[in-house]
Amino acid sequence: MSEPLIAMRDVNKYxxxxxxxxxxxxxIGAGEFFSLLGPSGCGKTTLLRAIAGFEExxxxxxxxxxxxxxxxxxxxxxxxxVFQSYAIFPHLSVKQNVGFGLRKSGMGVAEKxxxxxxxLEMVGLGHLGGRAAxxxxxxxxxxxxxxxxxxxxxxxxxxxxxxxxxDRKMREDMQVELMKLQREVGITFVLVTHDxxxxxxxxxxxxxxxxxxxAQLADPEVLYRRPATKxxxxxxxxxxxxxxxxxxxxxxxxxxxxxxxxxxxVPDGSVSGACSVGLRPETLTLLADGEAGSxxxxxxxxxxxxxxxxxxxxxxxxxxxxEPVRLSMRNIVGRxxxxxxxxxxxxxxxxxxxxxxx
Amino acid sequence: xxxxxLGVFAVxxxxxxxxxxxLLPIFAFxxxxxxxxxLRGFTTGWFAELTQIPALHEATLNSLIIACSVAVLATCLGxxxxxxxxxxxxxLKGGIMGFIMLPLVLPEVIVAISLLVVLMQLGxxxxxxxxxxxxxxxxxxxxxxxxQGSFSGLDQSLEEAAVDLGETRAGAFRLVIxxxxxxxxxxSLLICFIISLDEFIIAFFLSGNEPTLPVYLWxxxxxxxxxxxxxxxxxxxxxxxxxxxxxxxxxxxxxxRKMGQQDAGGFx
Ligand SMILES: Nc1ncnc2c1ncn2[C@@H]1O[C@H](COP(=O)(O)OP(=O)(O)O)[C@@H](O)[C@H]1O
Ligand SMILES: [Mg+2]
Numbered sequence: 349m350s351e352p353l354i355a356m357r358d359v360n361k362y363x364x365x366x367x368x369x370x371x372x373x374x375x376i377g378a379g380e381f382f383s384l385l386g387p388s389g390c391g392k393t394t395l396l397r398a399i400a401g402f403e404e405x406x407x408x409x410x411x412x413x414x415x416x417x418x419x420x421x422x423x424x425x426x427x428x429x430v431f432q433s434y435a436i437f438p439h440l441s442v443k444q445n446v447g448f449g450l451r452k453s454g455m456g457v458a459e460k461x462x463x464x465x466x467x468l469e470m471v472g473l474g475h476l477g478g479r480a481a482x483x484x485x486x487x488x489x490x491x492x493x494x495x496x497x498x499x500x501x502x503x504x505x506x507x508x509x510x511x512x513x514x515d516r517k518m519r520e521d522m523q524v525e526l527m528k529l530q531r532e533v534g535i536t537f538v539l540v541t542h543d544x545x546x547x548x549x550x551x552x553x554x555x556x557x558x559x560x561x562x563a564q565l566a567d568p569e570v571l572y573r574r575p576a577t578k579x580x581x582x583x584x585x586x587x588x589x590x591x592x593x594x595x596x597x598x599x600x601x602x603x604x605x606x607x608x609x610x611x612x613x614v615p616d617g618s619v620s621g622a623c624s625v626g627l628r629p630e631t632l633t634l635l636a637d638g639e640a641g642s643x644x645x646x647x648x649x650x651x652x653x654x655x656x657x658x659x660x661x662x663x664x665x666x667x668x669x670x671e672p673v674r675l676s677m678r679n680i681v682g683r684x685x686x687x688x689x690x691x692x693x694x695x696x697x698x699x700x701x702x703x704x705x706x
Numbered sequence: 707x708x709x710x711x712l713g714v715f716a717v718x719x720x721x722x723x724x725x726x727x728x729l730l731p732i733f734a735f736x737x738x739x740x741x742x743x744x745l746r747g748f749t750t751g752w753f754a755e756l757t758q759i760p761a762l763h764e765a766t767l768n769s770l771i772i773a774c775s776v777a778v779l780a781t782c783l784g785x786x787x788x789x790x791x792x793x794x795x796x797x798l799k800g801g802i803m804g805f806i807m808l809p810l811v812l813p814e815v816i817v818a819i820s821l822l823v824v825l826m827q828l829g830x831x832x833x834x835x836x837x838x839x840x841x842x843x844x845x846x847x848x849x850x851x852x853x854q855g856s857f858s859g860l861d862q863s864l865e866e867a868a869v870d871l872g873e874t875r876a877g878a879f880r881l882v883i884x885x886x887x888x889x890x891x892x893x894s895l896l897i898c899f900i901i902s903l904d905e906f907i908i909a910f911f912l913s914g915n916e917p918t919l920p921v922y923l924w925x926x927x928x929x930x931x932x933x934x935x936x937x938x939x940x941x942x943x944x945x946x947x948x949x950x951x952x953x954x955x956x957x958x959x960x961x962x963r964k965m966g967q968q969d970a971g972g973f974x
Binding site: 423435448496 | 861863864866867868869870871872873874881882885886
């Protein structure tokens with residue numbers, strides 16, 4: 349990354365007494381698909397609106413293209429926004445909506461018409477230009493909002509939970525479509541979402557936020573496999589937390605046994621005393637009857653079976669553990685789905701362990 | 707056919723409500739000075755006579771001046787109040803809004819007398835101007851109620867989206883907010899105009915020697931011979947009110963449709 353497109357340095361925002369953004373520092377590169385991920389109320393929208401210029405920050409610096417944006421109004425920033433409600437102008441047609449931002453562009457009528465046509469084509473709405481805006485479905489409104497913003501060729505497109513109003517199927521289709529679109533136009537996308545799956549699927553990098561702070565900023569794989577804190581681990585996907593005890597380079601994991609601390613991942617570098625040992629469901633394997641085990645094996649009883657078609661999730665009660673652990677198995681040909689109450693042997697691997705201090 | 711008690715009630719109710727209004731045009735066109743059946747033939751003479759009364763013309767002019775001023779004043783003030791109420795949070799908002807809406811439920815006589823007392827204490831002569839003040843007070847709640855409906859249907863991000871797309875705040879208001887609330891503004895203007903035009907009690911107390919139409923009408927009731935003329939004038943007023951009310955509601959509905967919203971109540 350040469351010059352970052354967006355640079356945020358120690359950004360703070362207060363709403364009265366309430367500290368909504370706490371020392372946000374991050375850089376977003378040109379052409380990146382960047383996501384702000386966090387539970388509702390953590391300040392994602394506030395940060396996005398601060399980048400767009402709709403919220404004044406209390407301290408710190410936000411710069412776009414190397415220029416400090418303090419005091420620059422939204423209409424003079426190289427950003428455009430897709431609002432959570434889409435904010436389609438209900439009294440205008442689809443074409444008028446998409447062409448709204450071109451009013452001050454100095455383009456001729458023919459040029460504008462062509463640009464609008466292209467923008468609508470790009471989001472797959474070429475046939476709907478004459479339709480009144482209030483007669484659109486949720487998915488169509490979203491596309492109009494996208495076209496309306498992209499027609500201005502901004503340096504940054506800001507999207508506030510653009511998919512949360514769509515039903516599941518449509519959402520998954522739109523995720524792929526948004527990724528394609530972003531690659532096509534090469535514009536930096538900054539996406540706000542509370543849906544970790546959505547963030548993992550679409551983003552080049554993700555900033556996980558809790559209570560106005562960035563807890564971890566990394567690419568999806570690192571975030572998933574190497575979460576920096578227990579809270580991040582818990583928020584992204586599913587993770588089992590087993591009680592553990594670390595001392596002198598060894599780790600005693602309840603229900604599993606003793607392992608070398610060196611072979612595990614310790615986000616803080618070192619750990620001693622009581623700790624939580626994180627294991628993702630797919631890193632645990634349910635062994636079939638007679639299947640050769642390994643030294644790293646625990647036995648227990650199946651407590652719950654959740655069948656997803658392609659996958660089955662099992663909750664297995666292991667000896668010596670108060671809580672069942674969750675593991676997932678791909679339903680490949682020849683592997684039977686086990687029943688509740690069946691005895692189970694579970695193979696595990698210390699390399700998949702993430703050790704958090706308690 | 708089975709007679710349904712609620713149906714009978716509805717018919718009686720409507721008759722009771724509208725019979726006097728239907729009688730108004732009937733006797734306005736009746737060729738006789740006595741307001742009684744049987745009818746004595748058709749005439750438009752009473753309407754013609756209306757054009758011959760200078761005092762009536764003066765009263766009409768007064769009423770029009772007052773109604774127009776009130777419509778504009780109440781709608782402008784209502785615009786500010788409605789936007790503030792839907793857009794911003796401020797301390798005591800509920801109390802303040804409730805206070806503004808109070809004239810809606812206060813007996814008009816009380817409002818009128820109170821206003822008169824205040825004006826007398828301040829040493830202000832009653833005139834067209836004081837009626838405008840009183841009527842504005844009376845119309846404000848209606849203006850606010852109508853305009854609040856327009857504003858509360860507006861997504862706040864519409865304005866921001868316009869700014870985001872390069873417009874200034876003023877441009878966003880002109881291009882997005884104004885078109886969306888214009889039907890509400892027109893509806894408010896018309897409704898306030900009618901309310902002021904038809905209002906009697908406040909006008910009666912505050913008019914001094916500049917009577918409005920209803921006050922003039924009331925004065926004419928003392929002369930039985932003038933009754934048919936009064937009927938003719940009343941017919942015109944009622945007709946005008948109904949037409950304006952319908953137009954106002956058409957605008958209000960068009961506003962809602964523009965925003966793709968469902969109609970939730972209204973005047974008609
Ligand atoms: N205009 C505002 N005034 C006061 N508090 C606000 C305002 N906007 C947001 N907040 C508060 O700031 C916090 C973060 O809000 P927001 O950025 O919208 O969260 P998110 O988008 O992550 O759900 C919330 O607790 C919210 O109540
Ligand atoms: Mg939000």
